[in-house]
Amino acid sequence: MANHPAQSAPFGSILAGQMAVAEYHDGAWGAFEVRPVAPLPLSPAAHVLHYGSTCFEGGKAFLHADGSVNVFRLDKHIARMIQSAHSLVLPEPNPEQLRAMVLAAIEHNRQEVPEAPGALYLRPMLIGTTPNIGAAATPSSSAMLMVLCSPVWDYFAGGAKPLRIYVEEHATRCAGHLGMVKTGGNYAAALGPTLAARKQYGADQVLFCPGGEVQETGAANFLLIREGHILTRSLDPSFLHGVTRDSLLRMAPDLGYQVEERVFTVEEMLEWVKTGEAALSGTAAVLSGVGTLLRDGQEIRVGDGNIGPNTQRLRAALVGLQQGIIPDTRGWLTRV
């Protein structure tokens, strides 16, 4: 589609007109409704505004050539949202209700789903609303669950530039036990180091490697790739368990790649990128190739500095499945 508004707008800056909303009071979720996006009636004493009781999700729905809209791995996003809520002692969404809210939000914004390579970005969010500024050590007993939608474009599509990634070996992205939780405070914590690396080194993102072990970037997982082989950190609570990461790793054997999930060091990564590839995976990043690592004032080229052929191949397989060009043999798409 030529000149779709989402094509030129920053990712997530345009909201579709309708949102789904449900509230939790007295130990139970009320029925949800779909209504126009508008400011929230929220007490300035709301728990979320003081004690950060919030978590969210980020998924995508894709318009297929047959006119259907298809959500990618909806169940996995719902499960992660519930796990995030549980970790933060927020009222846990009911999975069936959250699923119905996502589908209703898409249905009511159907006219705003861009054609490929655009998508409708889906943002379920949960906030603690109890008005009590003395509740630092008390969970919120009321909450609001919402699903926002945003037409987005694929920033990789127009010939993306290979990324410049700053290797951070001291600062952590967030508190160790909260890495696998998708909560606002983690992003606030990563912002300072990310802006500093952008200003000082012209870096696009920071790769957090506390203690010299490679973890993930501020908003995407990190994969080392070469012909027939993918290496990425094994799952632990220190980083977000990406749905894109999981999808790529599960598709990889069928595409001829052996998958290795284990802890690996910065030194090993530097050895790998002499000839191999590196990429960031995530709902927004899809699979974005890294061209340069920035470490100790040095610029280290990844492979030949361009987006590698294996990164492009894996990315094409994932996007093809999401966009309905390659058959969905795993039941990962939910048709709306």
Ligand SMILES: Cc1ncc(COP(=O)(O)O)c(C=O)c1O
């Ligand atoms: C910190 C972080 N890591 C990894 C990811 C990738 O996760 P997913 O593939 O589920 O989008 C994201 C994006 O949501 C993220 O914010």
